[in-house]
Amino acid sequence: MSENLEIMYLQEFDMTGQNPICQMGKTYSVQIMKQFPKLKALDGYRKTVEMINMRDALPVEQDETVSYNVAHVEWYDSKALELKQPSLGKFDDTTEIKREENSLQALLNECKS
DSSP: OGGGOOEEOSSOTTSOSOOGGGGGTTHHHHHHHHHSTTOOEETTEETTSOOOOHHHHSOOOOOOOOOOOOTTOOOSOHHHHHOSSTTTTSSOOOHHHHHHHHHHHHHHHHHHO
16 A cells, blocks of 8 residues: 555645654655655655755745834814714715615615525
């Protein structure tokens, strides 16, 4: 049965969760490949592709502290603060808007049922 083995995982792709044999370093993969000649992939690495250490391949996280000065930016319309009921009059009651509201309500009702 083991002579037909083509894929074997003895550790995770990022080299965690290792089987004790993996502690042998790079030589373990050579020995496993000799033991199982039909093996095409070991630990996610294909036999015909050069094996790299995935931990080394991951980009290094950089500590980038960015500060923004937004004191000069106006984030809201100051006129809105002067209104007693700012939510009123935001949208004009036109026939088109009523039609769109009815269409949305119909879609919402379909979702409920």
